[in-house]
Amino acid sequence: MIKTNILNNKLLLISKLEKIIYTKTISVYLMETRxxxxxxxxxxxxxxxxxxxxxxxxxxxxxxxxxxxxxxxxxxxxxxxSEEKGKKILHLNGDIQRFKRDLIATYILGNHDIVEVRSDHIPKETYNEVVDFCHDFVGLEIIDSNETCLIIQDLLDGDEFTLEKGLQRMFAITSTMIDDLAYALKVNDRDTIEYVIIRNTDTDRMHMLISKQFIDRLRLNKISDYDHLNLIQAFYYRLAGDQIKHIAQHTAKIASYIMRKPIDKEKLTIINKFLIQSNSYLRRSYEAFKYINKEEANNILKEYNEQIDTIDHLHEEGIPINIPLDSIKRINAYAANLSELTIDLSQL
CATH class of the missing domain: 2.10.260.10 (Pemi-like Protein 1; Chain: D)
Incomplete structure (x- = not known):
């Protein structure tokens, strides 16, 4: 169940949050009274x-x-x-996937704004792959290179790009993806369907940035003047980012399925109808989360079961579009999770 998954994610993040705060962020050697x-x-x-x-x-x-x-x-x-960030040295000797994992971790933890990539020799193909991979991050640019070394710099101004802005941008991209896909199905525009798939990478970029901003928010000695969230709210914004990321992934999954499988017009009309409903559901859930509207969140959760029953009824009728319908169910479920998070926040 998705509800169980989000609970597990909460517990896991809470555990990590406590560990960071109590063992790294605040080092207490001796409690004194003054x-x-x-x-x-x-x-x-x-x-x-x-x-x-x-x-x-x-x-x-x-x-x-x-x-x-x-x-x-x-x-x-x-x-x-000092709040100045240092230089991180990463090694690139044949295992490009290991290097990519190291670069993701370095980017999210945000302790360094310069990454020096060293290798005995960097072939042109590897260099091009690293350049393409850097495009998956907001703010990363290769500023210098030679045959044995690459210099990557994080140019993002993290103070101005807050968690709130990141989540808003992520929501806007995802909602537009659903809108574009619904329209493309109506007019049979395969170029737009393909573009929906490509835009999923934009939500991945924003999700990594939100993760980076959340880690930065845990550093209690570095609080942006633009950040109006307290630590608990920042934690829930990070969770909300996970839900929107999953919604974007399932939207892209529907688009990929339609590009591969021929579907008649009647079935496309059904998918189009549900996508429009799901996007409305997502928008309402996001607005309820943004403004901590508990009443609206409860109304959304009440409607959620009715929507799922309608989709399940189509399954029972044997309509052969199970994969798109399953993804639509999950889109609605992740949107419902946003409403669950809203109710949590309303108790602060």
């Missing part, structure tokens, strides 16, 4: 631990950064902690 003192009428002051101040190279006149956390805690960061 008394707040008041000077004048409105100035609150507090002494800082001497060992910490010495280790952080603080002295009279030093500046520190203060970040208010979602739970009311105050994070104090010395300026001596």
């Amino acid at each position: 008394k707040i003192q008041v000077t004048g009428k409105s100035t609150y002051i507090m002494t800082l631990p001497k060992k910490w101040a010495t280790r952080s190279n603080l002295y009279a006149g030093s500046q520190v950064k203060l970040n208010l956390q979602d739970n009311g805690a105050l994070l104090i960061t010395p300026n001596s902690i």
